[in-house]
Amino acid sequence: MDDVATLAHTTWECKYHAVFIPKYRRKLLYGQLRKELGQVFRRLAEQKECCVEEGHLMSDHVHMLVSIPPKHAVSQVVGYLKGKTAIHIARTCLGRRQNYTGQHFWARGYFVSTVGRDEAAVREYIQKQELEDKRSDQLNMWKNEPPVGGSP
DSSP, rough: SSEEEEOOSSEEEOOEEEOOOOOGGGGOOHHHHHHHHHHHHHHHHHHHOEEEEEEEEOSSSEEEEEOOOOTTOOOHHHHHHHHHHHHHHHHHOOOOOOOOTTOOSSSSSSSEEOOTHHHHHHHHHHHTHHHOOOOHHHHHHHHHHHOSSSOO
């Protein structure tokens, strides 16, 4: 038990692998927005007494290893992160002064799994996600080609 945290009456180690996507899988997480969102996610997590321990922003999805205390529901924390970052994006990138009402940046829903004792494997997966996506795209490119010498 090397990475445990404590509250008033509990000792805990609750880590989750969370993945969510922008609406319509828009590839908007590049450039300045990508650099800025990492810090925004970390600051927002601290406000909920959580910690983003590992994270990677891909062009069309987000991977995070987040530590959430047992007094907070995972759905509340992920909803808070998605909602507040959508407002941040609307104000800084899109120049809107009011909230992001009527429009949605993130798609509904998310994927989450508990990490447990395979934390090192999840950390490695998140760190190497971009390389894996490129490798799988190359494999899919070869699968979609018509056979050589025959009719398609």
